Amino acid sequence: MTPRRRRLILVGLMLLGVAGAVVLALTAFQENLLYYYTPTQVSAGEAPRDRVFRVGGMVTAGSFKREPGSLEARFVLTDYENDIVVSYTGVLPDLFREGQGIVARGKLGADGVFVAEEVLAKHDENYMPPDVADTLRKQGDKRVTTPIATSTVENEAP
Amino acid sequence: MIAELGHFALILAFCLALPQAFFGLVGAAYNKTHWMDASTKAATGQFVFAAMAFACLAYAFYVNDFSVLYVAQNSNSALPTFYRFAAVWGAHEGSLLLWLLAQALWTLSVVAFSRSLPQVITSRVVGVLGVISAGFALFILTTSNPFERLWPAATDGRDLNPLLQDPALALHPPMLYIGYVGMSVPFAFAVAAMLAGKLDSLWARWVRPWATIAWMFLTIGIALGSWWAYYELGWGGWWFWDPVENASFMPWLIGTALIHSLAVTEKRGLFKSWTLLLSITAFSLSLLGTFLVRSGVIESVHAFASDPSRGLFILVFLGLCIGTALGLYGWRAQHFTSQAGFALVSRESFLLFNNILLVVATVLILLGTLYPMFVDALGLGKISVGAPWFNVAFLIPMLPLAFLLAPGMHASWKRASFGRTKRLLIALLVLALLLGTTIPIAVYGWRSVLSSVGIVVALWIAFASLIEPIDRLRKGHSLSASVLGMSLAHFGLALFILGATVVESYKKEADISLAPGQSAEHAGFVFTMNELRNVEGPNYRAVEAEIVVTRDGQQVAVVYPQKRVYRVQQNPMTEAGIDGTWNRDLFVAMGDPLGEGAWSLRLQYKPMVRFIWLGAFITALGGLVAACDRRYRQRVAAEATQPVAADAKPA
Numbered sequence: 001m002t003p004r005r006r007r008l009i010l011v012g013l014m015l016l017g018v019a020g021a022v023v024l025a026l027t028a029f030q031e032n033l034l035y036y037y038t039p040t041q042v043s044a045g046e047a048p049r050d051r052v053f054r055v056g057g058m059v060t061a062g063s064f065k066r067e068p069g070s071l072e073a074r075f076v077l078t079d080y081e082n083d084i085v086v087s088y089t090g091v092l093p094d095l096f097r098e099g100q101g102i103v104a105r106g107k108l109g110a111d112g113v114f115v116a117e118e119v120l121a122k123h124d125e126n127y128m129p130p131d132v133a134d135t136l137r138k139q140g141d142k143r144v145t146t147p148i149a150t151s152t153v154e155n156e157a158p
Numbered sequence: 159m160i161a162e163l164g165h166f167a168l169i170l171a172f173c174l175a176l177p178q179a180f181f182g183l184v185g186a187a188y189n190k191t192h193w194m195d196a197s198t199k200a201a202t203g204q205f206v207f208a209a210m211a212f213a214c215l216a217y218a219f220y221v222n223d224f225s226v227l228y229v230a231q232n233s234n235s236a237l238p239t240f241y242r243f244a245a246v247w248g249a250h251e252g253s254l255l256l257w258l259l260a261q262a263l264w265t266l267s268v269v270a271f272s273r274s275l276p277q278v279i280t281s282r283v284v285g286v287l288g289v290i291s292a293g294f295a296l297f298i299l300t301t302s303n304p305f306e307r308l309w310p311a312a313t314d315g316r317d318l319n320p321l322l323q324d325p326a327l328a329l330h331p332p333m334l335y336i337g338y339v340g341m342s343v344p345f346a347f348a349v350a351a352m353l354a355g356k357l358d359s360l361w362a363r364w365v366r367p368w369a370t371i372a373w374m375f376l377t378i379g380i381a382l383g384s385w386w387a388y389y390e391l392g393w394g395g396w397w398f399w400d401p402v403e404n405a406s407f408m409p410w411l412i413g414t415a416l417i418h419s420l421a422v423t424e425k426r427g428l429f430k431s432w433t434l435l436l437s438i439t440a441f442s443l444s445l446l447g448t449f450l451v452r453s454g455v456i457e458s459v460h461a462f463a464s465d466p467s468r469g470l471f472i473l474v475f476l477g478l479c480i481g482t483a484l485g486l487y488g489w490r491a492q493h494f495t496s497q498a499g500f501a502l503v504s505r506e507s508f509l510l511f512n513n514i515l516l517v518v519a520t521v522l523i524l525l526g527t528l529y530p531m532f533v534d535a536l537g538l539g540k541i542s543v544g545a546p547w548f549n550v551a552f553l554i555p556m557l558p559l560a561f562l563l564a565p566g567m568h569a570s571w572k573r574a575s576f577g578r579t580k581r582l583l584i585a586l587l588v589l590a591l592l593l594g595t596t597i598p599i600a601v602y603g604w605r606s607v608l609s610s611v612g613i614v615v616a617l618w619i620a621f622a623s624l625i626e627p628i629d630r631l632r633k634g635h636s637l638s639a640s641v642l643g644m645s646l647a648h649f650g651l652a653l654f655i656l657g658a659t660v661v662e663s664y665k666k667e668a669d670i671s672l673a674p675g676q677s678a679e680h681a682g683f684v685f686t687m688n689e690l691r692n693v694e695g696p697n698y699r700a701v702e703a704e705i706v707v708t709r710d711g712q713q714v715a716v717v718y719p720q721k722r723v724y725r726v727q728q729n730p731m732t733e734a735g736i737d738g739t740w741n742r743d744l745f746v747a748m749g750d751p752l753g754e755g756a757w758s759l760r761l762q763y764k765p766m767v768r769f770i771w772l773g774a775f776i777t778a779l780g781g782l783v784a785a786c787d788r789r790y791r792q793r794v795a796a797e798a799t800q801p802v803a804a805d806a807k808p809a
Contacts, residue, residue, distance in 0.1 A: 006502055014514055017558070025522050025551040029529075032547035036540035054542065068753035071671050090669035091749030091760045094392065094730045 034105065043082040047108055055084065055114055056103040064098055077104065077114075088116040095121040161226045164214025165305040171207035171258065172295035174200045175288050178265075182285020186278045186353070194281035198269045201284050204291060205262035212259045215304055216246050225311030228252060228304040234317035234726050236697040244328035245318040250468075251304035253331055258298060260332075260339040261291050268343060268368070275364060282350035283343070290342050293475050301468045317697070317726035326386040334379030334406060338444040340372025341409055344416060345441035348434045349483055352490045362424035362433065367785040369420055369437075373413040374781035380406050381774035392732030392747040394667070394762045396658075396770055399548035404527045405447030408520050412440040415516040417781075418509050426571060428506060430494035431487070432513070438483045443520075445476045450527070501573035508566030508574075515555040515562075522551040553608075560615045560655060564622035567648060583622060590617035598660065602765065605663040612659030620652035643784025650776030657769025666763040669749070673756040681763035683744065684708045690757070698724040698731075703757065705735060705746055714744075719759075721748045743767050 036054045037047045047053055055077065063076035072089045075098075086104050096102060096119060106116035178200035185193025215228070219242045224230040232252070233245045247253040265287045272280045298304070321327070347365045351357040383406070388396045397403065416436040422429045449472040500506035526543040533541055564587070568579045576583070594614035598605075623645045630637045666681040677686040688704040700722040707715045717735030724731065734747040742765045749758030 006499075010502060010507060010510075014511075017511075018514065018518055021518050021522075021554045024554050025525075028547055028550045029526075029543070032544055032550070034542045034544050036542065066752060069671055069673075069756045070752065071669055071758055091747065091758045094732055 036103075038082075039077055039079045039084040040082040042084050042108065042114070049108055052105060052107055052117070054103055054105045055086075056101070057084070058101050059096070059098050061098045074113075077102070084114055085112070086114045086116050086119075088119050092119055093121040160214050160217055160221075160223065161305040161307060164211045164218070165303065167207045167210040167214060168255075168258075168295065168299060168303075168305070171204050171211060171262070172292060172299060174204040174207060175292035175295055177288075178204055179285050179288030179292055182281045182283075182288055183353075184285075186281040186285065186350075189278065191277065194277050197281055197284050197288070201262075201265045201269055201288065204288075205266045208255075208259045208262040208291075208295075211305075212246070212255055215252060215255060216243060219243065219246055222315070224313070224315050225308055226304075227306045227308040230308050230312040230315045232315065232318050234315040234697065236725070237315075237318055237323075238696055240325075241318055241323050241328065244322070247331045247335075248318050248322050251298070251302040253335070254294065254298050254302055255304055256332060257335050257339060258291065258294050260336045261287065261294060261342065263336075264340055264343055265291065268346075272364070279347075279350055279354070279361075279364070282353055283346040286346035286349045287342060290346075290479070293479075297468075297471050297475070301471055315726075317724060320698070320722065320724040320727060320729055320731045321390060323724075324386060324390055326382050327390070330379055330382040330386060332379075333375050333382055337372055337374075337376030337379050337413075338406075338409065338447070340368065340375055341413060341441040341444045343368040343372060344437040345479075345483070348437035349486065352434065352483075352486045355490055355493045357423075357430050357434070357494050359424050359427050362420050363790065365437070366417070366420045366424060367787075367790045369413065369417050369440075370781045370785040373410070373417055374778045374785070376406070376410045376413060377774055377778040377781065380410060381771050381778070384774075385771045388767070389734055389736055389745075392734055392760070394734070394745045394747065394760070394764065396661075396767065399526070399545045401527050402451055404523050404548075405450050408523055408527075409440050409443040409447060411516050411520045411523070412436055412443055415513045415520075416440050418512050418516075422506055422509050426496075426498055426500070426506060428496040428498055428500070429510075429513075430496055431491050434487060434491075434494065436513070438480070438487065442476065442480045442483075445472065445479060449473055449476055500571070503569065504574045505566065505569040505571045508562055508569050511562055512559060512566065515559040518555040519552055519559075522555070523548065526551065557611070557615075560619065563648065563651075564618050567622055567644070568625065579625065582625060586621040586625075587614075587618050590614050590621060593617055598664075602660070602664040609659055609663035612655060612663075616652045616655035616659065619655070620649055623648040623652065639787040640784045640789075643780045643782070643787070645780070646783055647777045647780025650773045650778070650780055652773070653769045653776060654773030657766045657773060660766040661764050661770070664765045665767075668761050670759055670761060671752055671756045672759050673754065676756075678759075678761070680761045682709060683714065683763070685746065685759075685761055687757075687759075690755070693720065695722065697726070698722045700733070701748070703735075703746075703748060703759075705759075707737065707744055717744065717746050719746045719748045721750075738768060740768065741766055 034052065034054050036056065039055065039057050041047060042055055057077040057079045060076040060078050060083065064073065066073045072087060073092065074085060074087050076083045077086050100121055103120045104114065104116040105118045106114055109115050178197050181193040182197035185197055218226045218229050219233050222235050228251050232248045233242055247256040265284060268283055344365050351361055384396045388394060419429050419433045419436055423433045449469060526548055529543060530541050533539065565583060568576065568583065591614050594617045595610050598613055626641055627637055627645050668680050670678045672678055672687045674687050674689050677684050686706045688706055690701060690703050693700045693702045700720040702718050702720045705717050706713060715737035717737050719735035720733040722731040722733055732747050734745055737744045742763065745762035745764055747760045749760060751757055
């Protein structure tokens, strides 16, 4: 084999491998994208019925309900225009509380209740999901003073 | 006073970084010895003043000077002294000051350890580092001054984020920063080589220890962060593909590619322009990570102060650094061609594949991290790329990489025949197949093909990395630090792959409800809650559960998970109760009260999870050992003054 031919084979192999990896990864990409919806979009029926997606909003004060001893919790998520009921079974994050902004990942049930598999609360008491902040800003609400996170709290990790 | 002194020291550090950059670069260009001397002196001065600024801020924390805004925001008089010190880098402003200090420390080390290098080279490197230092000092002074006063002074501070009040996290940012910043040294060497228009094996030998040490710190930093996330966030996960994690992981991947590519450049004088590109990319990704984390452009599970002006500054700085370096590369790249050839099966081509696969992995992670940002910027909706995608995308390049590792370690340069090792490697693969399939299935049961593949390849790498040290010891040959370091690093990687595969395949998690006196069964263990009690900490109060774990009636462990509320910020915090042995962790985290005395608990069984961090630390240790190789220190003056000693003998 001449050096030139050898180099061609090597380059060819490399291109083939890289192309293969990228094609595989991109195929998986479409299936694994998580879309984000607001309670308003969910109420308007824009969210998919059979697919996992994320919904973000503020937990309405006084809406949190849990049967004593049960792990299932129900609460109302709002973007101050529309509401959506969320149900979650399991341990809620430390910073979950009423009036706090959260993002839930899960599926929409047939009864219109969003069944969450995961609930994320920011480690920041001032956090508001960006869309909620946008909505509030449009309404000229005073609750939004600075964009998204106003916290001085930071961490570099994990 | 102390804050003004610190501020002044910071300004002086900035002012000294300018002559360090100017005299270093211009002095080298015109070969003026006095100018180059001035540059190294300015670098020393810059270190002194950066250290002084840092010490002033630390002192302000130590004496609880709440008239300094940054101290008031991140400390409290009830905070234990150790955390008051760690709070210095607990938020944005202070961590940048730490960054600047690390940068000055690296510069000083380059000056100290490069005495045998031609002065023109050292001077250019110090000059480039001066430009970077000046950029960061200006960034701190204009957008994030930690010495800003608060008037009237606060009576007490707002306390350090409770999440950060932890020993691992006190160490994690310094390690990570030293690693990030350390990548600026290979970058500076690359720019120096391009300015000189000359890059030879000797250059690679100069850069290798720096790249390896920076990479080692990055490894430790990432591992500490992962360990912290595991026990402190209360989720029991060790990697979340969070944008902030990805920001630190991408420079690590490119750094790994770089240290391998440097080996080829040193030994064979090949991959020259590729090594340059990797040096530029590794540092650029460190800056990009900083930009992503500091500007708030990406959504992360963690909160970060977002300030558009900060993001813009870093973006411009990033653009200048990458733009200049790549422009220089485009201009000078044709000088860096390699003549030597190599066979299709040789160590060179194995390392080439290593590099390509690592770069592919980095590109995929970059795609997953930035894609949501672009979609959002284009107004196409809000999406996120979840962990499942990253898991798949990352495995695609990493699986072949893992399989190429064992033969790659034993391939010889130029043309590999393997010889005797070929049969040994095949025998070890068969052994790995036997052990890697039978033992896990006997112990944990069948899970999936991918699990078995992961375990088998981990064992194969582990065995293969032991061949050479054992062989040399048996024959009574000496074992050089670089061979020992390489073997250790790969052995550590094998442990990591083993731990990650086993824990992800066989972990068991459950959320349950438990009241005192009740028990629950999980993963073959019985968890009984004995009692709940209130506990007072120095700056928090907590509810603590005493949970006894038994197996077949025998007591295995008692764990004490806590739910803490820190007095100042009033944030609840989960302190998991973990019982760890070498082969499994039992992890109990408290959720919230469910009424009638019951609490929600998250129980987790994590087999072999400790191998993940153990492996990472062994890998880092391997880097340290390799960087201590004698040949990096044995730079006789004669050799250094003849940089034309181009292609070194193949090893």
